[in-house]
Amino acid sequence: MVERTAPSLLRLRTVFISDIHLGFKGCSADLLLDFLHHVEMDTLFLVGDIIDVWSMQKNMFWPQSHNNVLRTILGKAKRGTKVIFVPGNHDEVFREFDGAVFGNLEIHREYIHEGAGGRRMLVLHGDEFDSVTKCSPWLAKLGSHIYDVLLAANPYINWVRRKFDLPHWSLSSYLKNKAKTAVQYIGSFEDAVAQAARKRGVDTVVCGHIHRAEMREIGAVLYCNDGDWVESCTSLVEDMNGHLRLIDWPKLREQARVVPMAVPVSRAA
Numbered sequence: 001m002v003e004r005t006a007p008s009l010l011r012l013r014t015v016f017i018s019d020i021h022l023g024f025k026g027c028s029a030d031l032l033l034d035f036l037h038h039v040e041m042d043t044l045f046l047v048g049d050i051i052d053v054w055s056m057q058k059n060m061f062w063p064q065s066h067n068n069v070l071r072t073i074l075g076k077a078k079r080g081t082k083v084i085f086v087p088g089n090h091d092e093v094f095r096e097f098d099g100a101v102f103g104n105l106e107i108h109r110e111y112i113h114e115g116a117g118g119r120r121m122l123v124l125h126g127d128e129f130d131s132v133t134k135c136s137p138w139l140a141k142l143g144s145h146i147y148d149v150l151l152a153a154n155p156y157i158n159w160v161r162r163k164f165d166l167p168h169w170s171l172s173s174y175l176k177n178k179a180k181t182a183v184q185y186i187g188s189f190e191d192a193v194a195q196a197a198r199k200r201g202v203d204t205v206v207c208g209h210i211h212r213a214e215m216r217e218i219g220a221v222l223y224c225n226d227g228d229w230v231e232s233c234t235s236l237v238e239d240m241n242g243h244l245r246l247i248d249w250p251k252l253r254e255q256a257r258v259v260p261m262a263v264p265v266s267r268a269a
Helices: 029-037 053-058 064-078 092-097 131-135 137-163 171-178 180-199 249-256
Strands: 011-017 040-046 082-085 105-107 111-114 120-123 204-207 214-218 221-225 234-238 244-248
Touching: 029 064, 029 249, 040 064, 040 111, 064 082, 180 204, 180 214, 180 221, 214 244, 221 244, 244 249
Parallel strands: 011 040, 040 082, 082 105, 120 204, 204 221
Antiparallel strands: 011 234, 111 120, 214 221, 234 244
């Protein structure tokens, strides 16, 4: 279950974020910047689709807020945070740099992370388990275009909702959760990812790709999806004791309007 209350401690061991989609109009860059300004971590995993190359090939879009996200991440790396980038399908051009190391920034096709309690965690984007993308690329492109239209509507919908003092909400996420075929697809995807984790001999898997934050046991594997920063604006975090939880940042910001949050850490350059 996604955590709904403000964290009492914002010093974390590991943070996992994915599906930011920088370069796409539906990206919630300001919410992500707010999150990054309130957390410090030893390791930051960028679990794919950080830069939406697909979208920029169709329509070049790169506002200052998107640039600020990259500067903030690189600023954390400069100050000692280990940043591990696992490219996804929207930024697959970076997969050719698998194994490259640039100071505290590393690029890997997939990665085995060891948690504080010895938990072995397979980190990958997950698009290789998407049967539509794998078997019918043209269908995936068509579906992506329709999905992009729904995602692009989210900022405008939430602008109106803020005028009426209503919380963050996603039209695309709502429709996806209501659609029976989408629910079946999500279940099949999660099962396939968990099966791959079992074959690799790990007890936990962390992925993104389907824009649905989730933590649940599937057989002997703990399946974790860190969500996205277009629809849900969520992150998977590991505390200093190795405990994992999902953070719903819009919910935490809403609560912070009533209950003061912990003093934020210093902002990145």
